[in-house]
Amino acid sequence: MPEVTAVNTAVIGGGAAGLWAGCLLRDRNAGFIVLERGNECGRKLLLTGHGRCNITNNKSPSELRGCYHEAGNFVYPALCGFTPSDACEFISGKLGVPLKTEENDRVFPVSDKASDIRDAMVRFIGSDHIKTGFECVKIERSEDGFNITPKDGDTVSAKHVILACGGAGYPRTGSDGSGFELASSLGHTIAEPKAALAAINTCGDFCRELSGVSVDGVSLSLFCGGRKTASASGTVLFTHQGISGPAAMELSREIPSDPGSDTYIEADFVPSLTDKILADEISGKNSHKFVNLLAERMPRSLAAAIVCDDELYCRDVRSEMRKAVVKKIKMFRFDVTEAPSTATAYVTRGGVILKELNRSSYESKLVKGLHIIGENTDVDGISGGFNLAFAASSAFLAVKDILS
Template sequence: MTGDTTIIIGGGPAGLFCALQAAGDGRRVIVLEKKRSCGRKLLLAGSGQCNLTHDGEITDFFSHYGEHGAFLRPALLNFTNRNLIAFFEEHGLGMRAEPGGKVFPASRRSSDILAVLQRECERQGVGIRCSEPVHHVAREDGDFIVQSDANTMRADTLVIATGGASYPITGSSGDGYTLAGQLRHTITEIAPALAAVYIREYPFTDLAGISFSDLSIALFRGGKKIRQHTGDLLLTHTGLSGPGILDLSRYIRPGDQLKVAFLPGMNQDAIRSTVTATIAANGNRLVKTALAELPLPERFAKKLVELAEIPPDLNGANLSKKARSTLITSVAEYPFTVENLAGFDEAMVTRGGVSLAEINPKTMESRLVPHLYCIGEVLDIDGDTGGYNLQAAFSTAALAARRISGR
């Protein structure tokens, strides 16, 4: 194997899209996939329906990748959400934007996205070798030496597109970090992201499934507020989930405290005033009945009364100052202490990865090793829910392919 040969390690969406975009003009492109088939994690995306990207202006995407949106700017502008939608529509797969902005294939099947990618790889002459995990990579005389279970191969260009460490059963088990490390790249601390949060001494197990919209969620560490976020929240059997928690999870660590304001669209002072006025205006009614005037799920409101140790037959006029204060605080800033985050087998993506300081954001090429590219989730990038991570995978793949092909 000599001449213009590109080896891409990883047959997920980033790897396959980079392959089909880079192929042609006499260039040999080979994809090495460790599992028996490609795109296993892609098939799980959006519960099998594949939330491919998000609607709206591409400039609105930059704020959805934590502190790393600036790094992705060249990639996202080079290959936008409109370009991604157009690619699949031009290849016979209709796309549809749902209320809220999530974009899905009209068929609502992740398998249709994968089928287009594989068909186009075949049409472009890309060689896809499955059941061929790569164990070692090295640089020798200007070429890359790639060792798999079956072969030792040489290539002038190498792309690491192995994904992160989440959902390891799909093959996304962190191999790319080892391979990038073998080529002298720094790997930042990795941890689950877009992950549910387990809560210490969690009191709402029996309310699992109750959801809230647009709540204010504050993150505290060592008594100091470090983040404020607004989003939807879901009570689970063991803690908190929902888009608001998942998007914030990249910053959450065990031992942190989350304070949740359970009335949407209000700050804590406004909530305190609203709850105080509601109790006062319903002094002759039971406290649990008075709380029904607030936009709270009935079962949740009753649980707050129980947790405040307020007798079920007590009316608002006879509520003690301490009990009133406890109840108001529960609505305005309920405190949850984080036990842990869901592990890699449950988290949607990985926080951390190949250090962005060592990657050229205009090409996705390594600043340390010429003709080495890192794309997709193997990079220290994680996006919010809503299609942002898949868009980043396709956009970084397209940018690398553009450099590799010279187009």
């Protein structure tokens, strides 16, 4: 007969939010255990920041507020309760991992290794407070709190539960949406999970031929049904299937589930120049090779793909061709072929709806003693460390409430 392990707090999920909850509980010498279904914690954390771990963003809470789409007001108390500065102080001071702040206030470990953050969190929590290979299949209310039943092994009894199973993005790392099913089984309403930060597939060979090339400072606009529905600016990365990078991924959450032929993204590769200034610049550099002139404004490979003739001089560019090239540079069209997949999304939108949670504690309004944090909730932020900032802040409020 399976035994029962009794703890004060069970954290279900050993991803970013779960590890933060574990660290904060350990810091207070609380009785707890982190239950992770995989054979190690923080697998998705290792992917963040292209393996460098963009652990947070050092903007002030008031600046962060606008980085979470519709959820900004809901997450604001959490961001004030445990600020990015607090998170950085904890990581550098208590976990012993030196940090650095880069462009746009993004914070990384000095080593540029995501594993340094993950490993330090696991060490701080301690192996006696982590149980891997624990696939939770059922959470039931009990007289003293909750009984947590795994697929195999011993049941865990806990007075409090922190649900931190992540979203539905990159399921091979463990975040396969199972946390939504657990929350639903306890009566919670789940907003449909969709990709929120994901690469976008487009048609044609243009992107495939430029695969691996990145372009900074691009302005993107998403058009659906003949109208502009969203915009983003930043770096765009060409892939074999389409476009990625922070700007493209930010738009991915707005692409409809069934995009038609009228769903496309328009790119302005040099937003700092008007059409006229760009055309005049081409006209005024007669002795320059056309591709060399454009390469002053963008990667040479992109310029060559737009011009299609490396030997063409600006003096030979006729008016109609000049207009066509300017249009390509200022209004390049990427036709979207399909909705981004949660299978390759770094972050998903959707999850436990926010009106069923207390924003000062992340405790369920439906089930006393149940706290739901991180990507398990219907909160998603833009690219740049904002989702990991929310993971830390929501974990802090949940732990604070449990230990108060």
